[in-house]
Amino acid sequence: MKAAVLFETGKPLQVVDGVQIPELLQGQVLVDVHYSGLCHSQLAEVRGHRGEDRWVPHLLGHEAVGTVSAVGAGVSKVATGDKVVLGWIKGEGQDVPGARYPLVKDGKEYLLNSGGVTTFSEQTIASENRLVKLPDGMPDKLAVLLGCALPTGMGLVFNEAKLLPDALESQGKSIAVFGLGGVGLSALIAAYTTQPKVLIAIDVEAHKLELAKKLGATHTIDLSTENWQEALQAICPGGVDYSFEAGGKAETIEMAFEAVRDAGGQCIFASHPKEGEMIRLEPHAFHRGKSIRGSWGGGSQPDRDIPLFVELYKAGKLPNLELLLSHEYSLDEINQALDDLEARKITRALIKIAGE
Structure with a gap:
């Protein structure tokens, strides 16, 4: 798969092909990512505003919408084919470590680290407790906002x-x-x-x-x-x-x-x-x-709050919500999105990876 990877704190993300997806472990879920959000937390991580990243090479991103393509042992909260919200706030379900993704780049072998949820990639392995099934009635693009x-x-x-x-x-x-x-x-x-x-x-x-x-x-x-x-x-x-x-x-x-x-x-x-x-x-x-x-x-408790937010949206109580997503970028343009966010040119960046 293709993914945006932080190889060095303070340097741009590198968008690389050929990242391998490891076998799912207990409590892990494989998701095809449709859209990812981008906020100041990721900007701070990439720029080093929170100190040196001890986990490089590191996959980042913590809010997205996607579709479940496979589940690991013991996963009961979501099933293959479910559309889900991915977010960093822990909810119900198993809390398991992030995956490590093999990559061969320029003749060198890497193991890319990740946390319980990452979203700057075409697919991602997430911990069961970082997913909530997306209720009907909200478009994917807006539903990204439910992650963070x-x-x-x-x-x-x-x-x-x-x-x-x-x-x-x-x-x-x-x-x-x-x-x-x-x-x-x-x-x-x-x-x-x-x-x-x-x-x-x-x-x-x-x-x-x-x-x-x-x-x-x-x-x-x-x-x-x-x-x-x-x-x-x-x-x-x-x-x-x-x-x-x-x-x-x-x-x-x-x-x-x-x-x-x-x-x-x-x-x-x-x-x-x-x-x-x-x-x-x-x-x-x-x-x-x-x-x-x-x-x-x-x-927030994602399993309680996300359905509530969707109901408020469907009831017309969150008017103009789409105005929060001021710009859309491809995964290849993610560094431009980070630059624009840092320059305060945009409100919330939407990274289109696949989907509608």
């Missing part, structure tokens, strides 16, 4: 903050979202379903702020041109009830914490700043009743 962006971003709102669609106790809140990548926009979409009084989108890119308006933001703040503290206070004096952060920097986490009100304001962040970055927070803000916490994958 939607569970993490929407989970910040639904699971972490306990703000639920159409619930009376969730309505009328003031909410700010810092960072409008795939996760931040997913949080914005989820926040919109709770019928907030104020929904503020905050970013440095004008095109993302325009997109946020289409997704339900009542106000936007451009960090590149506005004093955000003054702008936010003009919209919501005293601060917001909730802030959700997905900007990927220590600085934006600090902003999101500052943005919430005293006496109960909550800041919940999902981003992963570069290795070594530290956040600085005002200690007395905690005495005044502000709180902050990080989130691991939006607190």
